[in-house]
Amino acid sequence: MKSVADLGDLSGKRVLIRCDFNVPLDADKNITDDGRIRAALPTLTALREAGARIVIMAHLGRPKGEANPKYSLAPVAARLGELLGVEVTLAADVVGESAQAAVAGLADGDVALLENVRYEPAEESKDEAARAELAARYAAFGDLFVSDGFGVVHRKQASVYDVAKLLPNAAGFLVAKEVGVLKQLTESPERPYVVVLGGAKVADKLSVIDNLLKVADTLVIGGGMLFTFLKAQGHSIGASLLDEANIETCKRYLEEAAAAGKTILLPVDVRVADGMDFDAREAVGEVATVAVDAIPDGKQGLDIGPESEKLFADAIKGAKTVFWNGPMGVFEIPAFAAGTAAVATALTEVDGLSVVGGGDSAAAVRVLGHADDEFGHISTGGGASLEFLEGKELPGISVLEEDN
Ligand SMILES: Nc1ncnc2c1ncn2[C@@H]1O[C@H](COP(=O)(O)OP(=O)(O)O)[C@@H](O)[C@H]1O
């Protein structure tokens, strides 16, 4: 993997860079945690100081191939401009006339941000030819490509993977740093090694458990995915998140873990309500704590309960290595933040290496009042770090090692 320093004289060169600026926004489009933008500053600053003309590709959320103002990068452009102390030109499209004009208008040290790359249907397409065609349009905007969006390196997408094949490339400082730290967890983690999983990307997270069971001693499961496990154990889960297609897989995981002498630690109680109003940051109906085998019909599980907080905190504090991705509940709503807060605090008390990964998990620890240096490392990637820890090849990284 080449570094930015190996790219030679960058003065006047157009550097196309993929960043992960998928930051949490509130209902008024205020960024609630700008950690991912800050994490990109070392590379962007170095490129600017070297006199490069910077063209940034990034996404926000999952707009599924359609332009949609809800997912515009406008709040990101404004915040990045403040942090860099320079105006960041936001193109109104991804590869259209506005993007072309923004790139053509760059002077040395200037920064342009293309609109959300996921407005383009080919960005996330499984059709390689469609992705390659879009990647060629991106590549026309740069003389060189830098990959610095660690949170997306597990995605085989046009702005992450295909474009890297078309230009001389290098890893940015963030990607290099993340890989360096996460290697410590794969090479010889001190045991007990506990992995804590939660969050809402249920299908993604369930698919990594197979391999994580091979490397970790204990898997602690909270967040949206816990309910598919409860269903697999025969419990009713009311209106909670369910990944129907993976109920049998969860049964298999529970059996495999038991056979291998590993532990899958599930909550014993959960906090439920009729639902939630995410924008208003409120529960809908009464919030109640119930045992996991007594979730009433129609109720939605939105956090782990107080007994589970203690159970999980003890498992975490007894570990020498802990990796945590995914909030335990809908922490953005105060009534459902206690589980995530308990896990975050337990991680700060680990006598060993504690790593938090993921956009929302990193946001959660900061929003809940923790400082970054209370943890061994805060990774900008959730899914990306999990796949790294599984030992999988990450397309956005392996492509950088190929000759071009
Ligand atoms: N029980 C639950 N039901 C619905 N959403 C949940 C639940 N628990 C956690 N979440 C949501 O999961 C989201 C984060 O998920 P995810 O993107 O997988 O994490 P990360 O960004 O850290 O990788 C948070 O916005 C949180 O509100």
Ligand SMILES: O=C(OP(=O)(O)O)[C@H](O)COP(=O)(O)O
């Ligand atoms: O937020 C992200 O990942 P994460 O939730 O795993 O930390 C990245 O921006 C990747 O987003 P994606 O999971 O929609 O591809």
